[in-house]
Amino acid sequence: MTALLIMYNMQLNRSVGTTRYAVSSNAIPKAFEGYTLVQVSDFHSSEDERFCEEILEEIRREEPNGIFITGDLVDSGIYSREAEDLRSVSREGFPGESTADFVGALIQIAPVYFVYGNHEMILLDDPENNPFKRRLEEIGVQFMNNRVLLLERDGDTIQLAGIQDPATLYKDPILAGSGDNTRERTEAMLEQIAPDMDSEQFTVLLAHRPEYVALYKNYSIDLVLAGHAHGGQIRLPFMREGLYAPNQGFFPRYTNGSYREGPLEMIVSRGLGNSVFPFRFLNKPELVVVKLTNPSNHSKL
Numbered sequence: 001m002t003a004l005l006i007m008y009n010m011q012l013n014r015s016v017g018t019t020r021y022a023v024s025s026n027a028i029p030k031a032f033e034g035y036t037l038v039q040v041s042d043f044h045s046s047e048d049e050r051f052c053e054e055i056l057e058e059i060r061r062e063e064p065n066g067i068f069i070t071g072d073l074v075d076s077g078i079y080s081r082e083a084e085d086l087r088s089v090s091r092e093g094f095p096g097e098s099t100a101d102f103v104g105a106l107i108q109i110a111p112v113y114f115v116y117g118n119h120e121m122i123l124l125d126d127p128e129n130n131p132f133k134r135r136l137e138e139i140g141v142q143f144m145n146n147r148v149l150l151l152e153r154d155g156d157t158i159q160l161a162g163i164q165d166p167a168t169l170y171k172d173p174i175l176a177g178s179g180d181n182t183r184e185r186t187e188a189m190l191e192q193i194a195p196d197m198d199s200e201q202f203t204v205l206l207a208h209r210p211e212y213v214a215l216y217k218n219y220s221i222d223l224v225l226a227g228h229a230h231g232g233q234i235r236l237p238f239m240r241e242g243l244y245a246p247n248q249g250f251f252p253r254y255t256n257g258s259y260r261e262g263p264l265e266m267i268v269s270r271g272l273g274n275s276v277f278p279f280r281f282l283n284k285p286e287l288v289v290v291k292l293t294n295p296s297n298h299s300k301l
Contacts, residue, residue: 009107016055017284018062020291021258021267023223024150026292027202031156037204038064039288040106041227042271044075044119045099055272055287062289064110066151070227070269071117071165071208074132079122092132114144114150116164117208118246121252124171144206146175146189148196149195158292159201161221163189165173165228182247186212190219197221202292210254210268211247217261224266225288229255231270235283242283255288 028035038059046052059067074096082095094100106112114136116123118179123130133143142149151158166185169175169260178188186209197203199220207216232242232255245252256270270286 004198011054015284016051016289017059017274018058019257020288020289022291022293023265023267024127024293024295025202025222026103026294026296027159029202029291030294030297031154032126032158032202033294033297035066035153035292036062036064037159037225037292038062038067038110039070039267039269039290040067040073040272041070041208041269041288042072042230042273043069043099043102043248044072044271044273045078045096046102047078047098051285052102052248056102057118058287059109064289065153067106067110067112068204068206068225069103069112070206070225071115072119072227072271072273073103073114073117074117074119074122079119079132083290094135096132097135098226100132100135100139102165103136103141106222107141111140113141113144113160113162113206115144115162115206116168118165118167120165120232121168121171128173134228135280146192147195156288158203159198159203160206161197161203162206162265163193182209183212183215185284187215190215198219209247210259210266211252213254213259213261213264213266216266217264221264223290224264225269225290226254226266227269227271228287229267229270230270230274231256231280231283231286233280233283235280270296 079095147162148161151160166182169185181184197220203221207225208228216224229245234243241255259266270287272285
């Protein structure tokens with residue numbers, strides 16, 4: 001029985017599940033009825049080609065209108081190892097090249113929007129000349145770190161906002177001194193983008209960390225997409241949140257699924273990869289698919 005459980009869980013770690021949500025709001029304009037968002041989170045430079053192709057096939061089946069990456073696209077440990085290999089061996093390429101190729105396949109499916117997670121700190125060692133970042137910009141990825149963007153469809157718009165993970169701010173030339181801890185830095189980023197947000201627009205926020213939902217609800221935000229918690233890493237039957245999550249510790253509060261804070265809804269992805277602890281238990285890697293809908297579009301005459 002133990003051997004079967006181990007084999008089952010190993011297979012679970014190497015396959016992807018899709019969780020679908022319908023997000024309903026009267027603020028969603030008519031042209032965005034049925035708009036489909038796919039969230040990719042915590043990919044962590046996956047090196048399993050079969051797994052990557054399965055992810056791409058799942059996303060293609062959903063026919064999304066946009067793909068939203070909520071941090072930790074690269075893994076700092078793998079990125080560092082690749083950088084060292086390139087320094088010691090005379091060959092072409094750059095750290096994160098296979099991950100950039102994966103994103104290149106994503107952008108052939110739909111527009112891609114990306115905010116930094118804590119592992120993207122490593123990209124900030126050389127933020128302007130970083131070849132990984134340059135490649136993503138060249139293929140058309142929209143970096144959403146601390147900015148607001150209008151998404152347009154048939155003359156209607158919704159608002160997309162993004163904040164980078166607060167752990168990356170110690171290298172930021174503007175916000176490095178914005179607080180003594182990650183909560184204060186998160187609030188500083190929200191304050192920075194707040195003047196650019198139109199409270200009349202339906203607004204989606206990309207934010208790596210879910211534990212600061214109490215801050216997110218103080219702004220004109222309708223939907224938050226977050227990750228970082230890896231689904232609690234180790235999940236047991238009847239345990240919704242899992243055993244442990246980064247920056248939340250043991251018995252975390254926000255690790256997967258939908259959470260309500262007043263009018264705000266936050267959806268937390270279990271993510272696709274692993275990092276320091278390279279194993280999940282009863283915790284299948286996850287793609288999140290969100291369809292937007294306005295109930296007034298379906299009301300009976």
